[in-house]
Amino acid sequence: MDVNVTSAGGSLPNIPLVEIGAAGAPGLAEAAPELLAEIVQMARGRYGRLALGVGDAVARRWLENADNPYLAEIGAVSDHLGQPGAYMLNLSYEWSCTTGVGPDPSGAGSRLLRTLDWPLDGLGRTLMVARQRGAAGDYYNVSWPGFSGITTGLAPGRFSAALNQPPARSTYPLMAIDWVVNRIGVWRHTGLPPTHLLRRVFDRCRDYAEAKEMLCTVPLCLPVFFILSGMKPGEGCVIERLEESARVREAPASAANHWLAQQVPGRPRGQDSLGRWRLMEQRRDSQPDDFSWVVPPIRNYATRLAAIMNAAKGRLLVQGWEASGPVTRVFRL
Numbered sequence: 429m430d431v432n433v434t435s436a437g438g439s440l441p442n443i444p445l446v447e448i449g450a451a452g453a454p455g456l457a458e459a460a461p462e463l464l465a466e467i468v469q470m471a472r473g474r475y476g477r478l479a480l481g482v483g484d485a486v487a488r489r490w491l492e493n494a495d496n497p498y499l500a501e502i503g504a505v506s507d508h509l510g511q512p513g514a515y516m517l518n519l520s521y522e523w524s525c526t527t528g529v530g531p532d533p534s535g536a537g538s539r540l541l542r543t544l545d546w547p548l549d550g551l552g553r554t555l556m557v558a559r560q561r562g563a564a565g566d567y568y569n570v571s572w573p574g575f576s577g578i579t580t581g582l583a584p585g586r587f588s589a590a591l592n593q594p595p596a597r598s599t600y601p602l603m604a605i606d607w608v609v610n611r612i613g614v615w616r617h618t619g620l621p622p623t624h625l626l627r628r629v630f631d632r633c634r635d636y637a638e639a640k641e642m643l644c645t646v647p648l649c650l651p652v653f654f655i656l657s658g659m660k661p662g663e664g665c666v667i668e669r670l671e672e673s674a675r676v677r678e679a680p681a682s683a684a685n686h687w688l689a690q691q692v693p694g695r696p697r698g699q700d701s702l703g704r705w706r707l708m709e710q711r712r713d714s715q716p717d718d719f720s721w722v723v724p725p726i727r728n729y730a731t732r733l734a735a736i737m738n739a740a741k742g743r744l745l746v747q748g749w750e751a752s753g754p755v756t757r758v759f760r761l
Contacts, residue, residue, distance in 0.1 A: 719754075
């Protein structure tokens, strides 16, 4: 397998562009083993060695029981790593996000603006962009070493997409009880994790219509918001997904981490979801192609990446963030 990494010097480091073809998560791990080791070290510091080991074993068992299509990839990453962490981190869903989709102010195509918040220090520093290849063509995956799914991606000439988390389902007065009940529900379900469905969409879907259909219909193991942007100014939507059903809000639209089309009781996720959504609604359709919109409350202590994507232009801008502010130069495709 040939892997090429592109980077350059500067006051801040560049986000590496990695060519991995169809190699998937193992290709990402082999391209930047030092970044993978740093991520696992950060996770061990946050969760503890014991929790990481137990979580790895549980995650692997669920992937096996669900006959997950990316189990072999994650197993290869685990072998490459030589220590626990690969399985658990590939199934970690602790982020909150703010995303908007609407016509590009330039008049060319549809544009997606996106931040991802995850309170794991270092994810902004270890960010990478991978050019991957699927049956439907090449695409760019904004990701981390060894990660099998997709949270943010651009397929030039086809679509761009991202995902947000909805509120954690709430049934009981105590959060700990809700957490256990929700996890049991996930482990009993054999649907795809949302990041794996988004990976399948980038691999297989030839256009916006196919991507929208797959994101609305393929069974999932837990709820999610998908944000999809096509080639034309009116092609875009927010898909509010439950495990077996979907509600669609057509563009122009924004999503943070609260339901708008569905009525599902839940506990808030992230900081000031309503405030982040309102600011994205205000900035989405007039914002130039820069990151001046990454301000509070959209920006917060957990913001780890910001991205701007337009499939019609083949444009991708990405920057890594930590609690202190930007930690990489702006990647421009």
